[in-house]
Amino acid sequence: NAGVTQTPKFQVLKTGQSMTLQCAQDMNHNSMYWYRQDPGMGLRLIYYSASEGTTDKGEVPNGYNVSRLNKREFSLRLESAAPSQTSVYFCASSLPTETDTQYFGPGTRLTVL
Amino acid sequence: SQKIEQNSEALNIQEGKTATLTCNYTNYSPAYLQWYRQDPGRGPVFLLLIRENEKEKRKERLKVTFDTTLKQSLFHITASQPADSATYLCAVSGGYQKVTFGTGTKLQVIP
Numbered sequence: 196n197a198g199v200t201q202t203p204k205f206q207v208l209k210t211g212q213s214m215t216l217q218c219a220q221d222m223n224h225n226s227m228y229w230y231r232q233d234p235g236m237g238l239r240l241i242y243y244s245a246s247e248g249t250t251d252k253g254e255v256p257n258g259y260n261v262s263r264l265n266k267r268e269f270s271l272r273l274e275s276a277a278p279s280q281t282s283v284y285f286c287a288s289s290l291p292t293e294t295d296t297q298y299f300g301p302g303t304r305l306t307v308l
Numbered sequence: 309s310q311k312i313e314q315n316s317e318a319l320n321i322q323e324g325k326t327a328t329l330t331c332n333y334t335n336y337s338p339a340y341l342q343w344y345r346q347d348p349g350r351g352p353v354f355l356l357l358i359r360e361n362e363k364e365k366r367k368e369r370l371k372v373t374f375d376t377t378l379k380q381s382l383f384h385i386t387a388s389q390p391a392d393s394a395t396y397l398c399a400v401s402g403g404y405q406k407v408t409f410g411t412g413t414k415l416q417v418i419p
Binding site for chain 2: 199228235236237238240243253285287293294295296297298299300301302
């Protein structure tokens with residue numbers, strides 16, 4: 196039982212390049228999330244998916260797109276990376292309960308030059 | 309706007325003492341308050357959840373209180389150990405609104 200897995204662990208991009216961050220969970224959770232974490236800013240929600248086939252914007256969605264490929268997988272795409280997107284990205288999943296307790300992946304550290 | 313505030317300064321305490329971390333929230337009436345632990349280079353890990361109708365919750369050496377009048381939660385680690393050194397995040401949730409996290413407080417337990 197791996198929980199939430201993310202690939203890659205580290206990535207360096209040049210401004211304007213594109214890339215997709217992958218996330219998968221094996222806990223049979225319905226809801227999945229993408230956060231970014233920056234010093235002094237805490238975790239900020241980029242996008243979330245309450246169930247397979249649905250996605251919604253979070254607090255900071257600009258510059259990102261997501262795909263909920265199936266119940267297990269939720270990917271985050273940067274179409275044209277900018278230095279402001281340098282951050283640590285976390286994927287999380289949760290059961291569809293009111294408490295929304297989150298289970299996080301190990302994170303992807305992204306640097307955009 | 310909704311705001312979750314945690315002490316941004318690191319908290320240094322002596323091993324064996326009780327560490328107390330504070331989480332204050334404004335413009336929000338959460339049904340649940342959660343605490344997570346985050347180690348360097350890793351994702352946050354869920355520790356405890358307390359409901360708005362609960363005053364206190366305990367789990368081993370951890371204790372959480374929730375004061376909806378003061379809009380504050382306190383997180384206590386008793387008999388602290390160097391292995392407790394980490395950043396602790398509080399988060400509010402409720403009514404199927406998305407979880408909102410604080411910025412975290414870094415705890416350093418000195419041997």
